[in-house]
Amino acid sequence: xxxxxIFIKGLIKENPVLVLVLGTCPTLATxxxxxxxxxxxxxxxxxxxxxxMAISALRKIIPxxxxxxxxxxxxxxxxxxVSMLMQAFLPDLYExxxxxxxxxxxxxxxxxxxxxxxxxxxxxxxxxDGLGMGFGFTLALLAMSTVRELFGSGxxxxxxxxxxxxxxxxxxTQAPGGFFVFGLLIATVAALTSGEYPKKNSFDCEGCPNAKxxxxxxxxxxxxxxxxxA
Amino acid sequence: xxNRAKSILVLTLICLIVTALLAFVNLVTxxxxxxxxxxxxQNSLRSALPAADGFVALDLTGDMPTTVTGxxxxxxxxxxxxxxxxxxxxxxxxxxxxxxxxxxxxxxxIVLTSYYESKDFGKESYPKTYLDADADxxxxxxxxSGVTYSSTAFRNAVGDAFTAYQIIKEAAQ
Numbered sequence: 001x002x003x004x005x006i007f008i009k010g011l012i013k014e015n016p017v018l019v020l021v022l023g024t025c026p027t028l029a030t031x032x033x034x035x036x037x038x039x040x041x042x043x044x045x046x047x048x049x050x051x052x053m054a055i056s057a058l059r060k061i062i063p064x065x066x067x068x069x070x071x072x073x074x075x076x077x078x079x080x081x082v083s084m085l086m087q088a089f090l091p092d093l094y095e096x097x098x099x100x101x102x103x104x105x106x107x108x109x110x111x112x113x114x115x116x117x118x119x120x121x122x123x124x125x126x127x128x129d130g131l132g133m134g135f136g137f138t139l140a141l142l143a144m145s146t147v148r149e150l151f152g153s154g155x156x157x158x159x160x161x162x163x164x165x166x167x168x169x170x171x172x173t174q175a176p177g178g179f180f181v182f183g184l185l186i187a188t189v190a191a192l193t194s195g196e197y198p199k200k201n202s203f204d205c206e207g208c209p210n211a212k213x214x215x216x217x218x219x220x221x222x223x224x225x226x227x228x229x230a
Numbered sequence: 231x232x233n234r235a236k237s238i239l240v241l242t243l244i245c246l247i248v249t250a251l252l253a254f255v256n257l258v259t260x261x262x263x264x265x266x267x268x269x270x271x272q273n274s275l276r277s278a279l280p281a282a283d284g285f286v287a288l289d290l291t292g293d294m295p296t297t298v299t300g301x302x303x304x305x306x307x308x309x310x311x312x313x314x315x316x317x318x319x320x321x322x323x324x325x326x327x328x329x330x331x332x333x334x335x336x337x338x339x340i341v342l343t344s345y346y347e348s349k350d351f352g353k354e355s356y357p358k359t360y361l362d363a364d365a366d367x368x369x370x371x372x373x374x375s376g377v378t379y380s381s382t383a384f385r386n387a388v389g390d391a392f393t394a395y396q397i398i399k400e401a402a403q
Contacts (some may be wrong), residue, residue: 061242063233063236065233069241070241070244074248081251081252084256088263089259089262098346098347099347115357126242146401
């Protein structure tokens, strides 16, 4: 896979939010406003790039048995660094993101990319993957927050939009509206990509922490069932 | 080196390196955060007690409620401002508020200086429901449905501000 492909795949084809359906919690929580969505996207991108690079650099040193605790320590470290820097230099954004900034630690995208990509690839490729996935996450948040803020609050990034400000749909700023817009965007991306999703070998048994216990036969059974249906 | 020893060593080393990194970032950011918080407190004092022309920090006595972090007297005698920190529901960061109590013993203004919960009880609107309440009437202000834990903590903190106000008034007499 070329460097460009590594970077681009995260934007649409393997978009972490709209195709892989990872990081749903911050996606729903922070997309009520464009500013908070952008801040969350960029904070997660910074953590993703740094943690991917660190994990890739340490991949030959970290023993397999403790790799998940090591990844969590590295990711939590970078999240705390980003959190401290935001509190010091961007206090308004820090307060806007609230508890969701700290929750980047448990964002599935970050641990997922560490497990699926960074631990098998070079530092440069891992950085590109983190950047692509981070921009894909930010892009998805931006699209979703634009729809929710524009039609839910009649504003965009805090600026009132003349006509829409008089015809708000407030439910879009609440949880049900979030799920509704999320579903619409997933459908749109599925239509744009003709419903293609990442090949199964992206999620093979090699990276699965349960493979040791299931005997690597659960996925094989599922695959044979799918083939039978096809 | 056997695998178990290597695992322990690597995990310990990673923890130590991450700790060192965090200590360094804390060294750089802590003074900036402290300065920013102090500025925020000053701004909140002015918003909570707009009639004041300046503030003098008073010493906290031992009887003060534990939530009270500071008591300030307006230089022109227009009242007192009390800063408080109280535990809200999920966040480890405490909720902060500044309560301005006028010379008539009524709330002149309340500012929520920090609130990190995911459930918002109306950061701007809820504090305004306490305006003009006094030590006898603040408890009758309604809580917020669905955010009862945090709004109860907020109301109790307002009560603590009145307790601090009483202590300061009695000490002054």
